[in-house]
Structure formats: structure tokens, C-alpha cells
Amino acid sequence: MENCTFISSELQDLRARLRAYLFDELIPYEQAQGFGYEDRFSKPEIRKIWQRSHQLGFYGLQVPRALGGKGISIHDLCILKDDVAASGAILFPHVLGDWGGPARIGNLVKYATPDQITRFIEPVVRGEMGTCFAMTEPQSGSDAASIQTRAIVDGDDYVITGCKHYISASAFADYAITMCVTDPDKGVDGISAVLIELDRPGVRLTYDYLPMTGQHVDADIHFDNVRVPRSNLLGEEGKGFKTAIGRISTNRLLHCPTMTGLARQAYQMALHYAQHRQQFGGPISRFQAIQHMLADMATGLYACDSMILAAARKADAGQDIRKEAAMCKLFVSEKCFDIADKAMQIHGNVGVTRNHPVEFIFRRLRLYRIVTGTSEIQRNTIAKAILS
Numbered sequence: 261m262e263n264c265t266f267i268s269s270e271l272q273d274l275r276a277r278l279r280a281y282l283f284d285e286l287i288p289y290e291q292a293q294g295f296g297y298e299d300r301f302s303k304p305e306i307r308k309i310w311q312r313s314h315q316l317g318f319y320g321l322q323v324p325r326a327l328g329g330k331g332i333s334i335h336d337l338c339i340l341k342d343d344v345a346a347s348g349a350i351l352f353p354h355v356l357g358d359w360g361g362p363a364r365i366g367n368l369v370k371y372a373t374p375d376q377i378t379r380f381i382e383p384v385v386r387g388e389m390g391t392c393f394a395m396t397e398p399q400s401g402s403d404a405a406s407i408q409t410r411a412i413v414d415g416d417d418y419v420i421t422g423c424k425h426y427i428s429a430s431a432f433a434d435y436a437i438t439m440c441v442t443d444p445d446k447g448v449d450g451i452s453a454v455l456i457e458l459d460r461p462g463v464r465l466t467y468d469y470l471p472m473t474g475q476h477v478d479a480d481i482h483f484d485n486v487r488v489p490r491s492n493l494l495g496e497e498g499k500g501f502k503t504a505i506g507r508i509s510t511n512r513l514l515h516c517p518t519m520t521g522l523a524r525q526a527y528q529m530a531l532h533y534a535q536h537r538q539q540f541g542g543p544i545s546r547f548q549a550i551q552h553m554l555a556d557m558a559t560g561l562y563a564c565d566s567m568i569l570a571a572a573r574k575a576d577a578g579q580d581i582r583k584e585a586a587m588c589k590l591f592v593s594e595k596c597f598d599i600a601d602k603a604m605q606i607h608g609n610v611g612v613t614r615n616h617p618v619e620f621i622f623r624r625l626r627l628y629r630i631v632t633g634t635s636e637i638q639r640n641t642i643a644k645a646i647l648s
């Protein structure tokens with residue numbers, strides 16, 4: 261990441277060790293196994309990556325030390341996330357626990373009871389269990405408060421019925437942090453977060469679609485009269501929506517360095533390609549049209565890096581970043597997609613070839629204009645903040 265002026269010696273050391281793992285171990289392993297972007301990876305295969313990352317001290321970096329993490333700042337995490345995404349490793353989202361790991365839990369740890377910490381949080385930090393965050397339903401997307409999954413109290417249990425749609429990392433998860441309606445008369449104050457183990461009777465996952473990346477990560481989770489002890493309630497009853505919204509700003513910000521990392525890989529490949537591809541008697545990098553695309557890409561990355569790190573510093577200072585996180589998510593997702601598009605253009609027919617890294621990055625970055633709130637919803641959040 262450019263413009264990172266505050267790099268401690270601990271972070272420098274962590275970056276060096278992380279790079280050594282990525283380039284000397286993970287990527288050679290992926291190449292030896294012949295892994296591709298669209299392969300279906302088994303839970304044990306993925307768990308091996310989580311546990312190796314935990315063993316090396318990279319997994320759960322953002323989790324407080326008391327829970328087995330390293331408690332690193334959001335600023336430092338952004339730099340590491342960018343490094344991991346830019347590495348080109350196929351399984352990079354598993355290295356820092358983005359898919360099913362500690363990143364899914366985020367600041368929800370502060371609502372967990374001691375029993376929940378032992379049963380649900382610590383095993384995720386150790387890479388022994390996976391989790392996912394389930395809010396969206398087939399009829400409830402941007403309008404998240406309109407969810408219908410019901411949790412009805414029956415003695416010491418909740419009985420849960422409903423369907424969660426397009427849930428990332430559910431393919432690797434052992435339990436879902438599930439938003440349920442506990443009191444339908446109270447609107448958002450009737451929504452609660454319940455930890456639901458995915459091997460309970462009545463839970464079923466279906467894989468009826470694939471995102472355009474072709475990656476096998478998302479599924480629908482169906483709950484048919486699933487009995488869950490009331491002790492699985494995370495935080496207070498009726499506070500689930502606020503808990504989820506409280507998590508969302510940091511989450512939106514933390515998606516951004518993954519986008520810049522991917523865009524950085526595409527940019528670096530485009531730069532190299534432009535300097536080596538020969539047309540009309542020399543490298544295509546001597547054409548001003550190509551130079552201008554590269555200049556725009558480098559400028560876009562610099563702008564993205566700068567705003568991400570500024571927002572991260574604000575978050576680390578304990579300030580409200582609702583507006584800044586929405587601005588970052590909006591700008592970075594659109595700019596990085598544009599960078600990937602230019603990288604494809606510079607690569608000519610090579611860039612539009614299925615599963616070339618630049619083509620895959622283009623497809624992957626397109627998703628970010630939808631996930632964790634669409635660009636339109638980010639604009640709504642920004643407008644609300646500046647007009648209030």
C-alpha cells in the first residue's frame with residue numbers, strides 16, 4: 261500500500277513474515293496442487309490453511325489479545341489485507357480469516373458471554389471452526405430491516421424458521437451469526453442475533469447459484485423449525501439489528517484493502533505487460549494512450565490507499581466512521597473496478613481470457629459494488645450524514 265507513513269517495526273516484521281509465507285509456502289503449494297480460482301475446496305483443505313496461518317501468528321490478528329488474537333489496529337490490518345490480496349494467492353481470503361474466520365466475527369466479540377467465547381469465538385480464532393454472518397434473505401436485501409426469519413421462544417429454546425440468502429463462507433462455516441425476528445411488532449427493535457450451529461436438525465444449505473467469480477463460497481441457509489438454546493442469543497434480545505449496523509462501518513472499510521490489493525496486482529501485471537508486449541516495433545508502453553491508462557491506475561490506487569488509511573486512523577482513534585466508511589466503500593469499489601478494466605484493456609486478448617488473473621480480478625471486483633451495501637446504499641448513507 262502506498263502512502264503508509266506510519267509503519268511500526270512490529271508491522272514491518274509481520275509483513276515480512278506474511279510475505280515469506282505467501283510467496284515461499286502458500287503460492288508454491290497452490291501451484292504444485294494445480295489449484296484454480298473456480299475449484300471447489302473441501303472444509304478440511306480450507307481448515308489446513310486457517311490452522312497454518314494461526315500457527316504462524318497471522319490468523320485472528322484483529323481479535324483482542326485476551327481472546328487469543330493480537331489486537332492490531334485497523335490501520336495495520338488494512339496494510340496487511342492489501343498485501344495478502346495483492347499476492348495473487350488463490351486462497352488469500354483464508355489467510356487472515358476473511359472467509360469464515362475471525363473477520364466474520366468483527367466487533368461482535370464484545371457482546372459474547374463467557375460461554376459463547378469458549379464455544380464459538382475462541383475455536384474460530386484458532387482456525388478450528390468457521391462462521392458466517394447471515395442477514396440477507398431472498399426478499400430482503402438493501403432493506404435489511406424487512407427480514408422475516410422468525411425465532412419463537414419455546415421454554416429454554418428458540419425455534420427458528422426462515423431462509424438466509426447468498427451467505428459468504430457458509431460453505432466452510434460451522435455456525436451462522438443469524439439475524440432473526442424475535443418480536444415482529446417492534447420493527448428493528450424486534451431483531452436479534454442468534455448463533456446457530458449448522459449441524460442442528462432442520463438446518464439445510466443449498467448451492468443453487470454461483471456468483472460470476474465461479475467461486476464456491478456462498479450458499480442459502482434454510483432453517484426449518486430449528487431448535488436452539490436461548491443461551492445462543494448474542495447480546496440482548498431486540499438489539500441484533502443495531503449490533504449488525506454497529507459492525508457494518510468497520511466491515512465496509514475492511515473490504516477496501518482487499519479491493520486495492522486485487523487492483524494493485526492487476527495494475528502491476530498491466531505495467532509489466534505494457535513494458536514487454538511488442539507492437540509496431542517496440543513496447544506498447546511507449547504509446548501515450550497506454551501511458552495515460554497506467555497513470556490513471558496509479559493515481560486511483562494512491563487515492564484509494566490514502567482515503568482507506570485516513571479512515572482507518574479515525575476508526576482507531578475511536579471516532580464514528582459511518583460516513584467515511586461509506587465513502588471508502590463507494591469510491592474504492594468503483595475505482596478498483598475501473599483499474600481492473602484498464603488492466604484488461606492493456607492486456608488485449610490475453611486479458612479477456614477466462615481465468616487469466618486480470619480477468620478473474622475484474623470479475624471479483626465487480627461483486628464489491630453489491631456486497632456489504634450497494635453503491636447506491638453507500639451514497640444514501642453519505643447523503644444522510646452530510647444533510648443531517
Ligand SMILES: Cc1cc2nc3c(=O)[nH]c(=O)nc-3n(C[C@H](O)[C@H](O)[C@H](O)COP(=O)(O)OP(=O)(O)OC[C@H]3O[C@@H](n4cnc5c(N)ncnc54)[C@H](O)[C@@H]3O)c2cc1C
Pocket residue numbers: 392393394395396400401402403425426427428429471478627630631632633634635636637640
Ligand atoms: C457475493 C455475495 C456475497 C454476499 N454475502 C453476504 C453475507 O455474507 N451475508 C449477508 O447477509 N448477505 C450477503 N450478501 C447479500 C448482499 O448483502 C446483498 O446482495 C446486498 O445487500 C444488496 O441486496 P440485493 O442484492 O437484494 O439488492 P436489492 O436490495 O434488491 O437492490 C437492487 C437494486 O436496487 C437498488 N436499491 C435498493 N434500495 C435502494 C434505495 N433505498 N436507494 C437507491 N437504490 C436502491 C440497489 O442499490 C440495487 O442497485 C452477499 C451478496 C453477494 C452477491
